[in-house]
Amino acid sequence: MKGDDRSDNASQARGGGEDSHGVGKPAITQTQMMESARNQATFDTSKLSEIIFGSPEAVKIHKKAFQRVEESTGTTDMSKLPARYGNMNREDMLLEGLRAGRAAFHDSLDNGDSTFRYHTQEWVLTNSNPLGLTEVLFRPMIELQGTAEQIAYWTPLSRSGKIIGSYTQTEIGQGTFVAGLETTAVFDKRTDEFVINSPTLSSIKFWPGALGYMSSHTIVIARLIIGEKDYGVHAFIVQLRSLKDWKPLPGIELGDIGLKMAYNGTDNGYAVFNNARIPRSNLLMRFASVSRDGAYTTHPLREKLLYGGMLKGRLAIIRNSAFQLAQALTIATRYSVVRRQGHKQLQQNSVASIMSYKLQHYRLLMLISRAYASLFASLASDSAYQELQKQQANGDHSSLSYTHMVMAGLKAWVTANAADAAEDARKMCGGHGYLMISGLPEIVNSLAATCTFEGENYVMWKQVASYLMKGMAARSLPKDMAYIPSPTYGKRVRCHVSGVDFLHVDNLLYIFQHRAARLITEAYQLLRASRGKGAVQNEDRHDVVLLSAAKAHTELYILQSFREHVTSISGSMPTEVKAVLTRLVRLFALTTIASPLCSSSASFVEDGFLTLNQLGDIRTNIDHLLEELQPDAIALTDAWEFTDASLTSALGCKDGDVYERMMCWIRQLPINVHASENDSVFRDGWEEVIRDFIAGGRGNVTEKARL
Numbered sequence: 001m002k003g004d005d006r007s008d009n010a011s012q013a014r015g016g017g018e019d020s021h022g023v024g025k026p027a028i029t030q031t032q033m034m035e036s037a038r039n040q041a042t043f044d045t046s047k048l049s050e051i052i053f054g055s056p057e058a059v060k061i062h063k064k065a066f067q068r069v070e071e072s073t074g075t076t077d078m079s080k081l082p083a084r085y086g087n088m089n090r091e092d093m094l095l096e097g098l099r100a101g102r103a104a105f106h107d108s109l110d111n112g113d114s115t116f117r118y119h120t121q122e123w124v125l126t127n128s129n130p131l132g133l134t135e136v137l138f139r140p141m142i143e144l145q146g147t148a149e150q151i152a153y154w155t156p157l158s159r160s161g162k163i164i165g166s167y168t169q170t171e172i173g174q175g176t177f178v179a180g181l182e183t184t185a186v187f188d189k190r191t192d193e194f195v196i197n198s199p200t201l202s203s204i205k206f207w208p209g210a211l212g213y214m215s216s217h218t219i220v221i222a223r224l225i226i227g228e229k230d231y232g233v234h235a236f237i238v239q240l241r242s243l244k245d246w247k248p249l250p251g252i253e254l255g256d257i258g259l260k261m262a263y264n265g266t267d268n269g270y271a272v273f274n275n276a277r278i279p280r281s282n283l284l285m286r287f288a289s290v291s292r293d294g295a296y297t298t299h300p301l302r303e304k305l306l307y308g309g310m311l312k313g314r315l316a317i318i319r320n321s322a323f324q325l326a327q328a329l330t331i332a333t334r335y336s337v338v339r340r341q342g343h344k345q346l347q348q349n350s351v352a353s354i355m356s357y358k359l360q361h362y363r364l365l366m367l368i369s370r371a372y373a374s375l376f377a378s379l380a381s382d383s384a385y386q387e388l389q390k391q392q393a394n395g396d397h398s399s400l401s402y403t404h405m406v407m408a409g410l411k412a413w414v415t416a417n418a419a420d421a422a423e424d425a426r427k428m429c430g431g432h433g434y435l436m437i438s439g440l441p442e443i444v445n446s447l448a449a450t451c452t453f454e455g456e457n458y459v460m461w462k463q464v465a466s467y468l469m470k471g472m473a474a475r476s477l478p479k480d481m482a483y484i485p486s487p488t489y490g491k492r493v494r495c496h497v498s499g500v501d502f503l504h505v506d507n508l509l510y511i512f513q514h515r516a517a518r519l520i521t522e523a524y525q526l527l528r529a530s531r532g533k534g535a536v537q538n539e540d541r542h543d544v545v546l547l548s549a550a551k552a553h554t555e556l557y558i559l560q561s562f563r564e565h566v567t568s569i570s571g572s573m574p575t576e577v578k579a580v581l582t583r584l585v586r587l588f589a590l591t592t593i594a595s596p597l598c599s600s601s602a603s604f605v606e607d608g609f610l611t612l613n614q615l616g617d618i619r620t621n622i623d624h625l626l627e628e629l630q631p632d633a634i635a636l637t638d639a640w641e642f643t644d645a646s647l648t649s650a651l652g653c654k655d656g657d658v659y660e661r662m663m664c665w666i667r668q669l670p671i672n673v674h675a676s677e678n679d680s681v682f683r684d685g686w687e688e689v690i691r692d693f694i695a696g697g698r699g700n701v702t703e704k705a706r707l
């Protein structure tokens with residue numbers, strides 16, 4: 001077809017007026033569709049934001065912080081193609097990450113708030129840029145394991161940004177099994193120093209964020225060796241680079257590990273130590289110390305106390321993952337209300353969007369309920385952590401294993417759910433979701449990593465299961481397991497709930513409790529029956545059953561926290577806000593029990609606890625909830641207060657003007673800009689391949705192509 005023919009067809013297809021692209025305008029624009037969807041909300045969005053952030057004041061702090069950082073980084077103009085979608089090589093990406101990190105770090109420092117510890121992938125001060133780990137891992141580890149003197153020395157330096165920290169544990173040969181790390185720190189009595197070495201290929205430190213080029217100091221986890229004796233792994237502060245010229249110090253080789261699926265704004269790196277020397281005082285000595293003459297002493301509770309140190313990092317990851325999932329869902333929901341496709345579009349005067357398709361709003365609303373469930377569970381675990389800290393300050397460590405179990409379970413559940421759900425959000429945006437400018441690939445890929453770092457998820461489930469099995473073996477059940485009625489529970493028990501009674505959260509809790517109790521009991525019975533093979537082998541053999549038990553106990557915790565949070569909403573809140581959150585609690589619970597999209601559904605029915613009729617009732621209730629919640633979809637995502645700049649998505653801007661923005665950004669892509677300077681020809685492609693190719697030539701592989 002000739003170009004002229006095509007334009008004739010296009011002009012016939014046009015309706016009324018023309019927009020800035022010379023293309024016909026539809027009867028209703030995307031911004032009007034967005035406005036109409038937003039106006040359907042049954043509640044005041046700003047009130048829900050107050051619940052998400054904790055108070056009206058917290059919402060204001062959050063908004064102001066984003067405004068300041070986005071203005072200082074020049075990212076507020078959404079007609080400009082965001083830098084990350086230009087032609088960035090590895091170095092450019094890292095530089096961009098550094099710039100973002102600097103803006104967020106300075107803002108946090110100047111304003112003394114923690115906004116950038118959580119709230120979006122774009123500015124978050126954790127793993128996405130090189131300046132986050134100082135606050136998230138480096139300083140907290142020193143505060144946990146350092147003496148008062150060490151804390152007094154290192155905290156002001158790291159807090160003020162005078163040094164940049166990282167946390168170096170993982171090696172190329174081992175990560176999960178910390179006790180097996182191979183890096184050595186040998187005490188040299190003569191010079192009063194530790195000598196750090198990477199004795200094998202597998203001991204090379206590999207993965208730590210900011211290790212490659214950006215951190216000046218790191219905490220190295222290495223085996224402490226005095227004379228012939230190996231005292232196991234300990235934490236050492238190692239200065240990596242000179243503060244004058246940023247060159248690596250003697251005996252240290254550092255580098256970047258290359259492009260990753262996401263997190264390319266930071267320099268996950270490697271380190272090879274070859275007789276690098278640090279003063280003895282750089283061993284973190286609160287729970288284990290080495291004297292000038294090489295005598296080693298350790299605190300009797302060292303292991304337990306160190307255990308607690310992992311919790312803060314996990315807490316940040318759980319909260320971040322809830323926010324990142326909400327980001328993905330904000331984009332997908334906004335896109336869904338302005339995207340028209342299929343037969344609904346053909347109905348006269350219809351403004352129906354893909355949101356009106358059952359499968360689309362079912363998936364979106366179910367996942368929105370999961371984002372809220374994740375957030376409220378993270379708030380509950382935060383309170384448990386604060387409580388633990390208070391108790392530990394008074395020498396009481398009795399809640400440590402409980403809090404550790406909660407965090408391990410939530411870390412595994414929230415991150416895995418967020419990663420899967422964000423990927424579904426991407427799919428819900430069809431082909432456009434696959435574009436980098438949708439903002440979704442970055443969110444999906446960074447959430448994928450959360451399943452691995454700070455405790456690989458399946459290893460986390462094993463830790464939850466181990467707690468549960470210990471609880472079952474104890475003389476009396478721990479408080480959080482008191483819902484397990486008897487060691488033989490589960491046999492021939494039936495649920496008697498029906499119809500709309502499935503909407504009572506007490507009934508839903510009862511169903512979750514039954515499932516967890518049954519699975520935990522069954523796992524325990526299996527373990528007991530095969531005792532004698534050694535605890536580790538025995539658990540390994542039954543890991544699949546233990547995993548189901550651990551997930552069920554964690555999902556019960558999530559439902560309980562979600563319900564408690566909603567129940568505790570102040571009476572001064574408008575009733576509509578509580579009503580919408582109550583619908584979400586119900587939807588979360590019911591879709592976990594009976595949804596073709598939820599992998600754990602089978603565990604609610606496999607013992608015959610629920611009948612087919614009851615499953616039918618549950619589905620009917622889900623349908624009603626979806627109808628009630630659909631008008632609130634936009635408001636439920638708006639309430640997380642993501643700015644357009646922090647979403648960095650052509651599909652997810654608040655105004656809904658998707659196609660305009662897509663074309664506006666796409667025309668600014670360097671490939672298109674360069675081609676337009678060459679009469680719309682991609683010059684290298686034409687000259688090197690196409691010209692010969694269409695003439696039938698096979699061409700030679702040129703030097704340039706080989707490079």
Ligand SMILES: Cc1cc2nc3c(=O)[nH]c(=O)nc-3n(C[C@H](O)[C@H](O)[C@H](O)COP(=O)(O)OP(=O)(O)OC[C@H]3O[C@@H](n4cnc5c(N)ncnc54)[C@H](O)[C@@H]3O)c2cc1C
Pocket residue numbers: 127133167168169170173174175176177206207208209263268449452453454455456457458459462
């Ligand atoms: C983006 C990113 C950032 C990171 N940042 C840092 C950092 O700042 N500092 C740092 O030190 N490290 C960092 N890491 C490394 C990270 O902490 C490790 O990759 C993680 O702990 C998993 O360990 P691994 O790679 O050894 O996996 P492995 O333990 O080898 O896991 C591979 C598989 O084996 C399974 N497996 C392992 N052990 C068991 C077991 N006992 N029972 C059953 N199954 C098992 C796991 O479930 C998994 O499926 C980072 C990693 C990523 C991806």
